[in-house]
Amino acid sequence: MILEDTIAWLTDADRWTGAGSIPQRLAEHVGITFLVVLLGALIAIPVGILIGHSRRGKTAVVGLAGALRAIPSLGLLTLVGLYLGIGLKAPIVALLVLAIPSLLAGAYAGVESVDRQTVDAARAIGMSEWQIITRVELPLASPVIIGGIRAATLQVVATATLAAYVSDYGLGRYVFSGLKGGDYSPMLGGAILVSVLAIVLELILAGVHSVSRRLSDPASTATAKGTL
Template sequence: MNLFAQGIAWIFDPANNTGNNAILVRLGEHVTITLLTVAVAVVIAVPLGLLIGHTGKGRSVAVGLSGGIRALPTLGVLTLLALWLGLGLQAPVIAFVILAIPSILAGTYSGVEAIDRATIDAARAQGMTPWQVLGKVEIPLALPLIVGGIRAAVLQVVATVTLAAYINAGGLGGYAFSGLANSDYVEVLGGSILVIVLAIAFEIVFAALQRLAVPAGVSAGSGRQSRRNTRSSAPRASTPVEGTHP
């Protein structure tokens, strides 16, 4: 039996599904940390991104800060926070929020900036206030890119949450650390497979949510425009001129 098959067998071994170290327990911890982290990052980054995209101010600062945040080593930040705050969920949540913010922030202000300015001007010409323009025009049209930023953040976080086990905060990463400590590479592989499967599941869910976030009018308009472009690009049959012979 090869190592991969052994890893699959380890996942379905009843011995690994009981007690505090059960796979379902670790999986629940991993999902909880991931969703909690992304939720906090959304609360911080989405309003800030909407403000930047709506006003057009602070974009360069946001890009610079996002680039700086992306360069931070998550394991180093996690270790420093754990030494400062102690063991528990506080340190990993803060570290992973820092990791998630840039993608959500970029997706949000890019989504607002990508809206055709003629659409914004038309909304204002109808007497909409700035808040109405933001709530009824900009947010709905930017929502697909906002969800796309959240989707990217979720994938980054769900993979990195494995580091939470480094400070005994739970998650599927515990199998990697304990397996390495005991030279049990089947356990390491089994835990890795679980993380991969969880990441794929999140990708499928958020890809569907991003598709659903596209406004119906925008989808229909895009389809009509695509059909018009197809018709206009199709070669036209030549009409014979009267009096000519083939």
């Protein structure tokens, strides 16, 4: 019965047009996911690259990433929401805390994994540290960095449902409105929509990840040739 009601809810034409429609909520959900991952990348990836390049601060990063992962998202959202009030600021802060560990770990692990002999050879032929980072380490580390972006995106898109807890935003609105009204159809419908969105994003990012892996091998070959 619940499944039938959910299918009817999802296929109702009124759900696909106007204010509060599925396309609008979907666009909001994708928008907040993209914004959080972008902000997180701007903060975490440069720090991770610096740590991976210098080989310093890894212990602190691992500890910080573990600590951030241990924070309950709903609890953090509630705490930040009490301070910042109703709106998108609290969800963005809470989701940033969730996204940064994967982005940070992917950046420093990717750069750190680059063969030291390749880096030393690049330094020996006169490359500056900036050139080594941009021309040697980043091309070779790109698959791992993209893997971190992929993990962060999937974590954020799933947890962004909580944004509706303190704001009228995203697909999570269906879940919370159904919970409040005791109607399971929008709750299950919203969960299905979030799941489908996560699967679509995973397929897209998996393709990008695969391409980056293939491109990193020619980059390695070119770099090795350039150091001879």
